[in-house]
Amino acid sequence: MLWQRTLKSSIQCTGVGVHTNQRVAMTLKPAAPNTGIVFRRIDLGARAPEIKAVHANVVDSRLCTVIGAGPRARIGTIEHLMAAFAGLGIDNAIIDIDGDEVPVMDGSAAPFVFLVECAGIMAQAAPRRAIKVLKPVVIADGDRRVSVRPAAEFSLDCRIAYAHPMLGEQRVVFHPNPGAFRAELARARTFCLEEDVARMRAAGLAKGGSLDNAVVIGKNRVLNDGGFRYKDECVRHKALDCLGDLYLAGAPILGAIESERAGHALNHRLLAALLGDTTAWCDVILDGDSHGPVELELERSRAAIA
Ligand SMILES: [Zn+2]
Structure with a gap:
């Protein structure tokens, strides 16, 4: 348990x-x-x-x-x-x-x-309860797509593709291994393109945005001191966003998520479609062999202390 x-x-x-x-x-x-x-x-x-x-x-x-x-x-x-x-x-x-x-x-x-x-x-x-996925659910909008299919554990396969020399195609596959979230996703920052900054400011968006809280990507360099935190920081941030959005299911999801160029809107459409179809999921109690995106390392270190 x-x-x-x-x-x-x-x-x-x-x-x-x-x-x-x-x-x-x-x-x-x-x-x-x-x-x-x-x-x-x-x-x-x-x-x-x-x-x-x-x-x-x-x-x-x-x-x-x-x-x-x-x-x-x-x-x-x-x-x-x-x-x-x-x-x-x-x-x-x-x-x-x-x-x-x-x-x-x-x-x-x-x-x-x-x-x-x-x-x-x-x-x-x-x-601890979880949402077990019973059948595939897919949401697509043009070339953006996010899906979930039944699997024994949570996993997240995330891809992005930008026609930009600093980004291109990136992919990260996240499994809830010990320490995985802290090591692989937690430090990935929000990003934006330098060419979009002026447009966002003019529209009154991202008023608090700065190099202290976002990676700003110029034509061929990162404007922040120190550059990227991970070589593929942008796709890792997309995966972080997806993980956070999907936690609004109210419990961890036992299913395999695939995300291609998806953002918040598509993540929430996926949750609406999944949770809105009572034949697509069921409630389960998590035992020691099945887990959501939990850092088992913490469990182990605390068990060792106890
Ligand atoms: Zn974000």
Whole structure:
């Protein structure tokens, strides 16, 4: 049996939203078994509206993943934090936030992994559930495609293709091996092309974007000091986004995901199609042999300490 997990203690950070450029404070807190990942907009009065991070609450997925409850209570750019929870196998957490966008930090999931590990991870007395895929589901839009098919474990095969000399075709295949998320995906940052920066600024987008929180790719060089963190950092970031988006299923998915040039919108269409068809999946309890994108290394190191 695998047990649900939450944080051992609360931990806070501050930062700016990449789209709004607003400074926000965010506190990650432990939560009871079967709570899921729940955001609370603590700036919206004493009865802070709660927004559970599940697919049914996605209200926008054009630039980033936004969840909402009612007209005012929205929280954007949740995907990198959700990827950290997925990658570290956190089932339950409360996130108190005093603004409408999760801080972008360095544009990757690594600062959130650091926060969660500083707070500590605790097993809970409730079995971990997962969504077992029973039949293939495919979403395509032109040359973009994302699919899931039945498999004993979670895996993610992600590809991108850009007609750009610094990018070209890239592919990463992610399996939840020990330490895999931290080593292979967590540090991959959001990226954009230098030629798009002025256009985005003119449209009032990415107001908080900078070389501190995104890789900016020029014609034949990376503008950031130090260049790429991984040779194929861009496809790794796409995989990180996909992992975070799919965690809005409400549980890890036991299935093989393939993503080709897909983004947030397609990821959410896949979740809608999968979860909307009750013959395409079933709930299962995870035993020790089947696992979602959990870092087993942590389980082992904690077992060794105990
Ligand atoms: Zn991203």
